[in-house]
Amino acid sequence: MSEQTIALVTGANKGIGYEIAAGLGGLGWRVGVGARSEERREAAVAKLRAAGVDAFGVPLDVTDDASVTAAAGLIEDRAGRLDVLVNNAGVTGGMPQTPTTVNPETVRVTVETNVIGVIRVTNAMLPLLRRSAAPRIVNMSSSVGSLTRQSTPGAETGPISAAYSPSKTFLNAVTVQYAKEFRELGDTGILINAACPGYCATDLNGFRGVRTPEQGAAIAVRLATLPDDGPTGGFFEDAGEVPW
Numbered sequence: 001m002s003e004q005t006i007a008l009v010t011g012a013n014k015g016i017g018y019e020i021a022a023g024l025g026g027l028g029w030r031v032g033v034g035a036r037s038e039e040r041r042e043a044a045v046a047k048l049r050a051a052g053v054d055a056f057g058v059p060l061d062v063t064d065d066a067s068v069t070a071a072a073g074l075i076e077d078r079a080g081r082l083d084v085l086v087n088n089a090g091v092t093g094g095m096p097q098t099p100t101t102v103n104p105e106t107v108r109v110t111v112e113t114n115v116i117g118v119i120r121v122t123n124a125m126l127p128l129l130r131r132s133a134a135p136r137i138v139n140m141s142s143s144v145g146s147l148t149r150q151s152t153p154g155a156e157t158g159p160i161s162a163a164y165s166p167s168k169t170f171l172n173a174v175t176v177q178y179a180k181e182f183r184e185l186g187d188t189g190i191l192i193n194a195a196c197p198g199y200c201a202t203d204l205n206g207f208r209g210v211r212t213p214e215q216g217a218a219i220a221v222r223l224a225t226l227p228d229d230g231p232t233g234g235f236f237e238d239a240g241e242v243p244w
């Protein structure tokens with residue numbers, strides 16, 4: 001079995017996910033580039049390889065059971081284990097999505113990707129993560145999922161949304177539950193945390209964000225490289241803990 005650290009980043013063909021793959025690859029890690037479009041996936045893998053990253057493509061649609069099962073099989077064949085999983089793939093569901101007018105389908109699609117997709121991928125990868133000496137899971141959340149910030153007048157919380165912000169609140173809650181279960185199972189080696197990248201210029205927001213995707217990737221890289229006594233079940237941005 002390879003001694004090189006093995007990571008999988010979902011939604012790694014562009015934006016923050018691509019930069020997380022580049023950041024982890026820069027540490028000398030072997031990085032699986034999870035992406036659903038073959039063309040975009042292979043373009044990202046080629047770009048990462050040109051930059052010296054030991055990258056390989058992982059066909060992956062986080063909303064599809066068969067795709068996720070196949071992705072776990074591919075990583076098993078390629079590496080035999082997984083050290084780090086970054087659940088980065090996400091969608092807004094499209095704006096506007098004010099609660100009083102939202103199409104319920106928008107909520108369903110958003111939760112299917114941002115929450116259920118994370119659970120689907122995490123559970124499929126857990127047998128491989130349990131073979132690692134230091135498994136780490138990072139769930140890419142957002143500070144717009146912070147109920148504390150959403151209910152603080154004047155706080156920067158993005159547009160009113162019935163799907164995207166609540167999906168990240170849901171994801172945060174699920175992250176806490178995983179951490180609780182890992183503790184109860186005695187799986188103390190697995191550290192799972194939620195990350196907020198800040199407002200980054202990507203396709204997700206029509207490139208209106210004020211940070212670069214590379215800046216947004218930094219917190220995920222930090223949580224992916226936590227020491228064994230690092231936190232679990234937490235929610236972090238560059239400046240420290242984000243209030244729930």
Ligand code: NAP
Pocket residue numbers: 010011012013014015016017034035036037040060061062063087088089090091113117140141142143196197198199200201202203204205209213
């Ligand atoms: P992005 O550029 O739109 O990238 C999103 C990635 O997710 C793309 O690679 C996309 O693939 C992938 N994806 C979407 N649905 C998928 C599915 N069903 N299966 C597999 N991959 C899927 O957005 P981003 O800004 O980098 O966002 C990355 C993460 O950061 C998201 O979870 C987002 O919510 C979070 N975030 C972003 C910001 C920000 O300001 N940008 C702020 C807070 C949190 P395709 O190319 O195939 O669509």
